[in-house]
Amino acid sequence: xxxxxxLPLSLSEQLDAMLLGWLERRAARSRPGRPDRRxxxxxxxxxxxxxxxxxxxxxWMMSVERPANGRVALVEGPAxxxxxxxxxxxxxxx
Numbered sequence: 001x002x003x004x005x006x007l008p009l010s011l012s013e014q015l016d017a018m019l020l021g022w023l024e025r026r027a028a029r030s031r032p033g034r035p036d037r038r039x040x041x042x043x044x045x046x047x048x049x050x051x052x053x054x055x056x057x058x059x060w061m062m063s064v065e066r067p068a069n070g071r072v073a074l075v076e077g078p079a080x081x082x083x084x085x086x087x088x089x090x091x092x093x094x
Contacts, residue, residue, distance in 0.1 A: 011052035015088065016059065022084040037079035041086040045073045060085075 009017070045053055050066065053073065057064050062077030062085070075085060 010055075011049055012056035012059070015053075015056045015085075018088050019060065019081070019084050022087060023080065026080070026084065033080040035078070038076065039079040039082035040074055040076040041082050041089070042072050042074055043086075043089050044071050046071065 043053075045066065050064075050073070053075075054064050057075055057077065060077060060081050062075050062081060064073050064075055066073040075082060
């Protein structure tokens with residue numbers, strides 16, 4: 001039997017797993033949101049993390065806009081998904 005060492009997860013993979021868990025917990029506690037609702041949140045993003053954030057957001061049908069000068073990015077997409085992403089960001093600040 002051979003064992004393959006697990007590689008560390010990328011930032012986008014970590015965010016995927018955390019958001020999926022958040023959405024599953026939310027779905028178990030509340031009714032589904034309207035699919036046509038959209039939301040936007042602002043987050044601070046390090047330059048090196050922007051490509052991973054863009055990859056993550058694209059997978060969840062969210063977009064990322066970032067002014068040329070600055071570290072704040074606007075993430076826009078389906079309301080429940082953006083709400084979950086914002087909750088993950090808030091948890092990481094504690």
